Amino acid sequence: MNAEARNARWNVLGLLPAQLIMLATLIVPVGIIVLVSFSTRGPYGGFDYVFTTAPYRQILFNEGWTGELEFNPQYLIVVARTMILAAATTFICLLLSFPVAYFISLQKATAKMLLIYLVTLPFWVSMIVRVYSWIIILGNDGVIAKTLHALGLVDNMGSLLFTDTAMLIGLVYSYIPLMILPIFASIEKLDPALVEASHDLYGSRLTTLRRVILPLCRPGMMAGSILVFVPCLGAVLEPILLGGGKTMMMGNLIQLQFGAARNWPLGAAISIVLMAAVLVFLVWRGLRAIRRERAEAAA
Amino acid sequence: MTRKTSISLLAAVAAAGLAFAGSARADGSLSIYAWADSISPDMVAKFEKETGIKVTVDAFSSNEDLLTKLQAGSSGYDIVTPSQHFVKIMVDSGLLEDIGASSLPSFERILPDWQKQWWDPTGNYSVPLAFGNAGFTVNRDLYKGPVDSWKVYFEPSDELKGKIASLAQPDEVIPAAENYLGIPYCSEDPQEMKKVLDLLQAQKPFVAAYSSDNIENRVGSGEVAAHFWWDGNTMRLRRNDHANVEYAMPKEGLVGWLDSYAVPKGAANLDNAKKFIDFMTQLDNATEQYNYYGHSSPIKVDPAKALYNKENAPELFPTVPVKMGQACSPAAQELVTKVWTQLLQ
Numbered sequence: 001m002n003a004e005a006r007n008a009r010w011n012v013l014g015l016l017p018a019q020l021i022m023l024a025t026l027i028v029p030v031g032i033i034v035l036v037s038f039s040t041r042g043p044y045g046g047f048d049y050v051f052t053t054a055p056y057r058q059i060l061f062n063e064g065w066t067g068e069l070e071f072n073p074q075y076l077i078v079v080a081r082t083m084i085l086a087a088a089t090t091f092i093c094l095l096l097s098f099p100v101a102y103f104i105s106l107q108k109a110t111a112k113m114l115l116i117y118l119v120t121l122p123f124w125v126s127m128i129v130r131v132y133s134w135i136i137i138l139g140n141d142g143v144i145a146k147t148l149h150a151l152g153l154v155d156n157m158g159s160l161l162f163t164d165t166a167m168l169i170g171l172v173y174s175y176i177p178l179m180i181l182p183i184f185a186s187i188e189k190l191d192p193a194l195v196e197a198s199h200d201l202y203g204s205r206l207t208t209l210r211r212v213i214l215p216l217c218r219p220g221m222m223a224g225s226i227l228v229f230v231p232c233l234g235a236v237l238e239p240i241l242l243g244g245g246k247t248m249m250m251g252n253l254i255q256l257q258f259g260a261a262r263n264w265p266l267g268a269a270i271s272i273v274l275m276a277a278v279l280v281f282l283v284w285r286g287l288r289a290i291r292r293e294r295a296e297a298a299a
Numbered sequence: 300m301t302r303k304t305s306i307s308l309l310a311a312v313a314a315a316g317l318a319f320a321g322s323a324r325a326d327g328s329l330s331i332y333a334w335a336d337s338i339s340p341d342m343v344a345k346f347e348k349e350t351g352i353k354v355t356v357d358a359f360s361s362n363e364d365l366l367t368k369l370q371a372g373s374s375g376y377d378i379v380t381p382s383q384h385f386v387k388i389m390v391d392s393g394l395l396e397d398i399g400a401s402s403l404p405s406f407e408r409i410l411p412d413w414q415k416q417w418w419d420p421t422g423n424y425s426v427p428l429a430f431g432n433a434g435f436t437v438n439r440d441l442y443k444g445p446v447d448s449w450k451v452y453f454e455p456s457d458e459l460k461g462k463i464a465s466l467a468q469p470d471e472v473i474p475a476a477e478n479y480l481g482i483p484y485c486s487e488d489p490q491e492m493k494k495v496l497d498l499l500q501a502q503k504p505f506v507a508a509y510s511s512d513n514i515e516n517r518v519g520s521g522e523v524a525a526h527f528w529w530d531g532n533t534m535r536l537r538r539n540d541h542a543n544v545e546y547a548m549p550k551e552g553l554v555g556w557l558d559s560y561a562v563p564k565g566a567a568n569l570d571n572a573k574k575f576i577d578f579m580t581q582l583d584n585a586t587e588q589y590n591y592y593g594h595s596s597p598i599k600v601d602p603a604k605a606l607y608n609k610e611n612a613p614e615l616f617p618t619v620p621v622k623m624g625q626a627c628s629p630a631a632q633e634l635v636t637k638v639w640t641q642l643l644q
Binding site: 042043044045046062065066067074075077078132135139140141159161162240241244245246247248252253256258259260261262263 | 361363364366367370388391392464467468469470489490492493503506507508509510512513520521522629632635636637639640641643644
């Protein structure tokens with residue numbers, strides 16, 4: 001056996017534990033969800049293994065109030081709203097994160113460590129507690145309202161709580177560390193010589209940022225955007241606690257199907273569609289990145 | 300970064316280890332899945348001291364959560380406390396253990412009105428824990444008007460616009476709307492349910508939040524002026540926190556509920572569960588539990604030690620009809636879901 005073949009075998013064996021874990025904790029559960037999404041709903045929730053495509057049809061078509069089957073975009077509206085909210089969250093996170101990450105990268109080594117530690121600090125506290133704290137901040141008697149009142153700036157502002165703004169604030173707050181960290185990592189890898197070179201070539205600060213720094217930080221920004229966008233699609237807490245549950249997001253819609261609606265197959269079908277949409281998006285991004293790399297290598 | 304990653308990984312592994320340790324069952328243990336803050340911790344401690352059985356209590360906040368958990372299988376719980384209509388659904392779906400409750404000593408301690416009701420006609424699957432009703436609560440600092448009709452809540456006056464809150468689940472809100480409109484519960488008539496949707500949709504612009512969490516803070520602090528809520532909870536907020544709240548008595552009728560102790564099929568600690576149910580229904584303990592929970596007791600309590608009466612707790616003694624929530628047929632439930640989905644779409 002030559003060394004190459006031995007290496008190849010070790011590659012397979014060495015990766016086996018990771019692959020088994022992936023199989024058991026990711027592939028099999030997704031398989032179960034697919035199975036449920038093609039099953040018949042039980043009368044009081046649950047499901048029976050009788051094949052049907054009805055759950056997928058229900059996403060688009062529903063019985064109207066008069067009884068006939070009609071096209072009903074209600075779930076598509078929820079999907080579209082969720083996508084817009086997730087995109088807005090990602091965009092705001094991106095805008096806020098870049099200066100923060102850049103600022104951190106300019107600090108001395110110890111300060112840098114401390115700041116990065118502070119960015120990850122919220123992860124040590126339960127998500128529910130962190131979102132709840134915003135109720136106290138945004139509420140009628142909240143910190144913001146009281147401060148503005150005490151300063152005499154605003155006499156009686158309406159409650160910020162239970163608005164779409166509150167929901168957006170909550171989402172940005174929850175996921176912004178996931179944006180800062182990858183951007184920070186890519187700024188760290190940035191070669192200062194390139195920035196100097198840009199200045200030497202009479203590039204203004206803005207030009208340097210636009211033509212040198214931002215393009216080189218692109219991978220980090222991409223990674224951060226995906227890390228923020230994808231979990232935002234499934235957000236459940238922020239819409240309920242901060243948005244007041246007045247409009248459904250995908251997460252709440254799926255939850256409703258498994259709860260009060262007692263329609264597990266429909267809940268599973270919507271989950272699969274959500275997952276498929278994310279997957280298509282990621283594969284598309286991936287392919288584009290590969291194509292760009294090849295083009296750059298060829299150039 | 301690497302070290303930090305490995306630390307968080309370690310933490311995650313340790314947490315997972317703890318979770319597994321928590322679910323391991325010893326002989327002397329009992330796990331209860333009950334409505335949040337519904338079981339007196341003092342009584343649990345007393346039970347643990349008397350029997351040496353280690354009790355863990357987890358909380359749920361909707362019947363649907365409980366049903367879903369039981370349907371998913373192997374919940375690991377020995378006692379659950381569903382409401383009446385969900386007891387029926389669970390018995391019909393074979394999710395509960397026949398504990399022969401009607402021949403247990405506990406059965407004799409149940410008030411006659413609550414023995415062998417439609418949700419458990421043999422009385423073998425459940426032992427009642429508490430009963431009450433769903434209505435709405437107003438903050439009297441913010442709202443001075445009348446509270447004698449659901450109209451106040453569903454078709455709010457200017458005073459209440461933007462200052463009302465509803466629940467996150469349709470289970471009790473829709474029956475309340477049906478009471479107001481004079482439509483029977485669990486209607487299978489789409490036209491009737493369309494009326495319910497129209498009512499709720501007209502109300503929606505004035506609703507601040509659809510949320511079942513943190514209600515006492517929301518209505519107690521005045522974040523909202525009217526909130527869909529329960530009788531005993533309002534009474535506790537008024538008595539314990541001295542909040543200026545009043546529980547409405549809408550003439551169209553309140554939505555009744557009764558929660559029961561029941562044992563999920565295949566529970567690991569059946570005998571301990573029976574011991575706990577027996578313990579909780581003994582006169583002194585039932586009285587303590589009643590005083591703690593603040594919802595009416597379907598179990599005989601000691602009048603000398605009971606804290607609440609018509610004078611100091613009018614919430615618990617409704618002066619209007621109370622109509623018990625029903626277990627809807629799948630067709631009726633479909634309409635309920637349709638109303639709720641279209642309301643929040």
